[in-house]
Amino acid sequence: MLLKTIDEVDKDLAKRVRYQRKKRGYTQIQFASKCNVPYGTYKKFEQTGEISLSGLTKIAAALDMAEEIDNLFARKAYSSIDEVVKDYEKYEKTGRIY
Numbered sequence: 534m535l536l537k538t539i540d541e542v543d544k545d546l547a548k549r550v551r552y553q554r555k556k557r558g559y560t561q562i563q564f565a566s567k568c569n570v571p572y573g574t575y576k577k578f579e580q581t582g583e584i585s586l587s588g589l590t591k592i593a594a595a596l597d598m599a600e601e602i603d604n605l606f607a608r609k610a611y612s613s614i615d616e617v618v619k620d621y622e623k624y625e626k627t628g629r630i631y
Contacts, residue, residue: 561575
């Protein structure tokens, strides 16, 4: 269950990206260029947290974090057959795995 609003999640993500940008020593203009995102779009993202998924993916790639975006809705990795059986039984009862 999410305890933040969507707006708060967006703004917190933008703050974390800003921190990573500054840590790497980029200005907004330099980083936007590195990401291949228009400067105005990037600036708005840092201010509001609003950006397209494509823009966010480009930013993640520039920060060497594209794998995190790629794994957002990935299937659960099981470590044993027992976990698979348990989830299947749960699915049989509730219609949901997660």
